[in-house]
Amino acid sequence: KEALYFDPKLINESFLKPILNKQLQIEAHLNGSLAALNIPHLFISDNVGNLLQVNGSIAHVTDIKKLSANLNILQLHSGNKPVRSWLQPNMLPKNFQLPKQFFLTGFIKGGLAQLQTSLQLNSTSGNLQLKARLEQITDKNKAHYDATFNTTDLHAGELTGDTSLGIISANGSLAGHSFNPDIMDAKAQLQIDKLEYNHYVYQGINMDASIAK
Numbered sequence: 001k002e003a004l005y006f007d008p009k010l011i012n013e014s015f016l017k018p019i020l021n022k023q024l025q026i027e028a029h030l031n032g033s034l035a036a037l038n039i040p041h042l043f044i045s046d047n048v049g050n051l052l053q054v055n056g057s058i059a060h061v062t063d064i065k066k067l068s069a070n071l072n073i074l075q076l077h078s079g080n081k082p083v084r085s086w087l088q089p090n091m092l093p094k095n096f097q098l099p100k101q102f103f104l105t106g107f108i109k110g111g112l113a114q115l116q117t118s119l120q121l122n123s124t125s126g127n128l129q130l131k132a133r134l135e136q137i138t139d140k141n142k143a144h145y146d147a148t149f150n151t152t153d154l155h156a157g158e159l160t161g162d163t164s165l166g167i168i169s170a171n172g173s174l175a176g177h178s179f180n181p182d183i184m185d186a187k188a189q190l191q192i193d194k195l196e197y198n199h200y201v202y203q204g205i206n207m208d209a210s211i212a213k
Helices: 008-012 080-084 156-160
Strands: 024-033 036-046 051-059 068-078 102-111 114-123 126-135 144-155 165-177 185-197 200-202 205-212
Touching: 144 156, 156 165
Parallel strands: none
Antiparallel strands: 024 036, 036 051, 051 068, 068 102, 102 114, 114 126, 126 144, 144 165, 165 185, 185 200, 185 205
């Protein structure tokens, strides 16, 4: 909001309106350079319910191709209203709803060439665990991927706005090479423990799929 003192006309800019009344609290302990930035402590919170606390390191901040990070997400706390309060009204689909509250922990390690992550999301709309190892992910021919996920009591209909969907509990995996259908080699597995659809409950569904060229 202090920016209005320098240029009062900014108040008419629509992209700024969501953030004009925001208050930020930032606690940071950083050292190094943009080529090798160490982050022993970074804490950011606002006045609408968003909170982020991380530590770790980031390398080559100014070069997207070389950019890499080793970050521990100690806590990310937010929700549908806190996130939308920073965005313009039409930036997210109206029928799409984030959980009212969610809490994320985990880590992200690597960059576009090689990335490893493990994330745990607990929310008022269910829980999700994701583990993934990705290599050359921006190259559809050379990409390698190995990922697993697990959901517990995920309120799919509430999140997507699809009233035919209810709660989903499932786990699955995807591993392979390439996103190009001509050379793709991949295997996928899905186990649905519970699926509510059109007021019916389906249980014990197992699916396996593979493609090899």
